[in-house]
Amino acid sequence: MFWERLYLGMISMSRQNSGKIILGMLLVLFGTGAWVLPGLSGWVQVFAQGSTVIRIAGSTTVLPIVSRAAERFQSRHPSIKITVNAGGSGVGIHGAGTGRFDIGLASREITPNENQRYASLHTTVIGRDAVACVVSSEIFHAGVRTLSKRQIGYIYLGKITNWKQVGGPDRPIVVIDKETHRGTRHVFMHYLFGNSKARAPGARLVTGSNNEEQAKIAQSDSAIGMLSIAWMNEDVAGIGIHEGGQVIQPTLDNVRNGRFPIARNLNLITAGQPAGAVKLFIDYLLSEEGQRLVAESGYIPIHSPHAVSRVAGSHSK
């Protein structure tokens, strides 16, 4: 704004007052110096040393495991630095394919389209998860504990628009969709409509990360959404899915024994076979300790059958 006014000749500046300018600069320097000085010395040292960097990005479902693992891994391998970024499964797969990242995180499988574009993508499964259909706790407590696949589908298509149509209170449904490249959406839409790219004309909001979706559902008192089971909590309740005459609850046990219908692998995507530091890190994730982190993050480890069995949602993020 100052710029515009100066440009338009609304204000003008004349000769300087060097005392004030120097004082002003000092003020700014002291204000920022507190951070710059300790940082700078460390920075110079590190820059001189150099290190291996593993760049990781993608699914916000896989992200908590990898962030936790990266923290532990780095304390044991100080010369390897791991940066982790969110963005979604699409970002992870594209990033790995194009070399922008060393490891892409994906909470869905690589599509044929993506496989075609990036020939050498390699997938390592590090855990299993399920996508639950979740509702605001108010709706859950008002009695909507289960929905059938057909009902959820109709809600997303906009054919059911009020909770009373499915046994809830007389309140419009706030249908929450996700950005189209998100892994959670692929898996969920594939379950509902047999098409991972199905449109959801009934949607009211579109969110990105698991965190964002969780927050929007918690802030609302009449929302429905799709969420990794690790994100369920007291404000965001997972509902049972009514299928074939029985109700299947979104619990880790039901995912483990294969009954819950919307399960998925948590994948690490690399361009070609993992090698070097990347392999070291992936091996760590597959080790007993790494798999324990998978369980701690609220998911199902793939290699350790003795992993703690507990109800999904008890884990607080």
Add this chain to the structure above:
Amino acid sequence: MNRRLLKERLSMFALYGLTAGGGLILAVILITVFTKGAPALSVSFLFEASRNFGLEGGIFYQTLGTLILMAGAALVCLPVALGSVLFQTEFLHSPQLKKIFRLLIYSLNAVPTIIFGLIGYLFFGVFLEAGVSWVTGVLILAVMILPTLHVSIHEAVETIPKHYREAGLALGLSPGQQMRAVILPQSLHGIVTGTLLGLARAAGETAAIMFTATAFSGVDLPQSWTDPVTTLQTHILVLAQEAANPEALTNAWGAGLVLLAIVFILITATLWIRSGLEMEAER
């Protein structure tokens, strides 16, 4: 006459009412940031690394990241801005060319920042192969704040009295000496205020760097040219999306308060320098 008086009274009332309303809204915003952010602040919040996805710990590296990006941008931008000003004032003689030059710089100022992010990534991230890194962020922000610096410096150089330069020439100064002895010292205030404002603009920017320069976790200080950083702006963005979690919100407001303080210090310094100048000009 009575109706006129009534009308006068009423419109004055409306004027004060609306102004008070606007002022109140802005005051509420500042008060909100301060009251919500203050509880988060502590020495450990300012100087510790963040833990557990920003829910615990502090914002040390985020603050550093913001400072690295803004300082880097100003450092890269300053020589270009200074050079382009001198090009405009000393080299371009035709008024038409000067006008076109002004127009081009002015247009740059109006470009929405997200576009700098898009095209900047293409140039610095892809062509220069810097990827998602602090270097990409610095370069994008440098381009973004170029007009801010340019016009402040331009204003200052433009108003150097003619006889200063003539005196320099009469003394037989070479161009380099002329620049060191006359032009730079005489336009110092423009350079300083422009840089401060540029820093403030860079510090407040999120859209241009959120997908080009920053990472979510595992970042402390960049250890090579192609490392991403983490910044206050993007940290707040991530935490804001967890708005239903009180811990996340508290830390987001705390980070917001620190960011606001950085920006306000820079703008206040500018205003302060300028107020001195204006008073001197009135004398």
Add this chain to the structure above:
Amino acid sequence: MIQHSMFHEKGPVFWWTGLAGVMAAGTIVILFASLVIESVPVFKAEGISFLWGVDWFAGENYGALPMIFGSLAVTGLAVVMVLPFALASAILTSEFLSGRARLMVKAAMELLAGVPGIIYGLMGISLLTIWVRDVFGLIDGNTLFTAGLLLAVMILPTIMTLSEDALSSVPGELRDTALSLGLTRMETVTKVVVPQALPGLAGAVFLGIGRAMGETIAVMLVIGGIDRLPQPWFNLFAPGQSIPSKIGREAAEALGFDVQWSALIALGLVLFVMVMTLTFAGNVLLRKAR
């Protein structure tokens, strides 16, 4: 005749400034050219109907109309909401405040104009969306209206201070004459000062709109993020999407490749053209006013 330029010889100073000058002036040209070139693929794939297509699904369809509509809607809303406040405070400051008070107000506005967009975004997502939902009895508070309201607050200082500049640049003699003719102070303002300053005021508003249209972060967090025209189209309490918000949400995925990237760049081009038109109109008006 003394040569006033210090550039009569082509020393290092000449090359430095020349290079810098070309870089500074060339940036906008390169920016525009890249936007045009990079958006070619999507226009090839979708044709010109990209501009009025209503369906956007990455990998399948790219239609920009919901985003264009959303951008226009939120900025339009913001301007309508901010104008009374901005103009009233500008008039009060310029015509009724003492010199010192005026400087203080202006300084405060400069400061407020610097508040980063992410702070407004945080405020929007944690307070405003809930407030809008409860006050207007909506099922959800992430709407075009919320985004417009947030933008209105954001551009208040900018529009206020630019309008104030336009008002104070009206010569004092006009006011004295009007007052001596028996007009009240308020009549002087409405019948003499404001009409005189009108081009300047319009310019201020245009610049403010341009600024609002390009805002990304604050809008992105409260607009709802859905690429769809509201039903009916004037229902602004419905969620929507603006151009910068769309780019902000999808850029990380598309970065540098494919038709999707091209579509985002084309959105950027549309935004660029809209903002530039506004800025130049505002600029011309403001210069004419002086």
